[in-house]
Amino acid sequence: MPGRRQGADVTTPRSNSLPARVRSDVAHNARVWNYWLGGKDHFPVDRAVGDQVTAMYPSIGEVARADRAFLGRAVRYLAGDAGIGQFLDIGTGLPTADNTHEVAQHTAPDARVVYVDNDPIVLAHARSLLTSSPEGATEYVDADARRPELILRAAQPTLDLRRPVAVMLLGILNFVLDTDEATRVVRVLMDAVPSGSYLVLTHPTLELGGEGNEAAMRFWNENATPPITARTRFEFASFLTGLDLVEPGIVSCARWRPSPGTAEPEVAQFGAVARKR
Numbered sequence: 001m002p003g004r005r006q007g008a009d010v011t012t013p014r015s016n017s018l019p020a021r022v023r024s025d026v027a028h029n030a031r032v033w034n035y036w037l038g039g040k041d042h043f044p045v046d047r048a049v050g051d052q053v054t055a056m057y058p059s060i061g062e063v064a065r066a067d068r069a070f071l072g073r074a075v076r077y078l079a080g081d082a083g084i085g086q087f088l089d090i091g092t093g094l095p096t097a098d099n100t101h102e103v104a105q106h107t108a109p110d111a112r113v114v115y116v117d118n119d120p121i122v123l124a125h126a127r128s129l130l131t132s133s134p135e136g137a138t139e140y141v142d143a144d145a146r147r148p149e150l151i152l153r154a155a156q157p158t159l160d161l162r163r164p165v166a167v168m169l170l171g172i173l174n175f176v177l178d179t180d181e182a183t184r185v186v187r188v189l190m191d192a193v194p195s196g197s198y199l200v201l202t203h204p205t206l207e208l209g210g211e212g213n214e215a216a217m218r219f220w221n222e223n224a225t226p227p228i229t230a231r232t233r234f235e236f237a238s239f240l241t242g243l244d245l246v247e248p249g250i251v252s253c254a255r256w257r258p259s260p261g262t263a264e265p266e267v268a269q270f271g272a273v274a275r276k277r
């Protein structure tokens with residue numbers, strides 16, 4: 001039951017240091033995902049739900065690791081071969097090793113990155129994201145992915161939207177349950193960036209061997225927040241309409257340009273990178 005990228009090796013949440021809107025009695029994706037990746041930023045309820053989902057869908061750990069590895073490979077490609085120097089990472093999740101700005105600035109020290117999330121746990125840890133190479137810039141925007149117009153306005157002090165931008169939506173559109181609304185989010189974002197920009201997506205599916213995830217997703221939606229949905233290859237491809245897919249196209253995220261000589265197991269998580277004409 002894939003979600004956003006977490007895995008920060010930080011201490012267990014401290015109720016006296018977190019925003020009042022953090023609920024410790026209801027499992028939340030940011031913390032459960034953190035738990036699956038071996039982090040420490042989660043409550044007992046998150047561990048209980050995470051264990052139950054794992055029992056129902058044992059490959060969830062592989063999905064989490066594959067999604068994270070895809071992030072690194074995609075950003076290295078964009079900052080390197082594609083020459084992209086600006087990244088808008090929406091649904092960033094909790095900070096961990098090899099965050100988008102770290103990967104991008106390792107290749108292009110002057111890369112500029114804006115992170116977007118509306119999770120209170122993420123906001124509480126935002127300062128650890130807000131580091132940058134001296135030549136580059138990193139910023140954090142507290143906003144919901146369903147409000148792309150607000151995101152674009154908030155990003156512009158850091159990003160120059162007249163120049164190409166990599167718009168990253170990894171494991172976030174699955175929380176926008178209405179496909180028409182999810183499509184509108186993508187369209188507004190991509191309409192605002194110029195030719196030569198890129199869209200980077202991952203999304204869970206019941207295809208690619210993910211049929212067993214259906215019951216786990218149903219359990220999640222009954223016991224945790226926010227609710228999640230899977231989508232078909234056709235639905236996933238619709239988000240990329242009008243863009244040019246980068247090889248190898250739409251694949252399991254584990255199979256998108258893996259390191260030479262590696263044989264990664266296929267996971268039920270679509271991944272793709274596409275360029276705006």
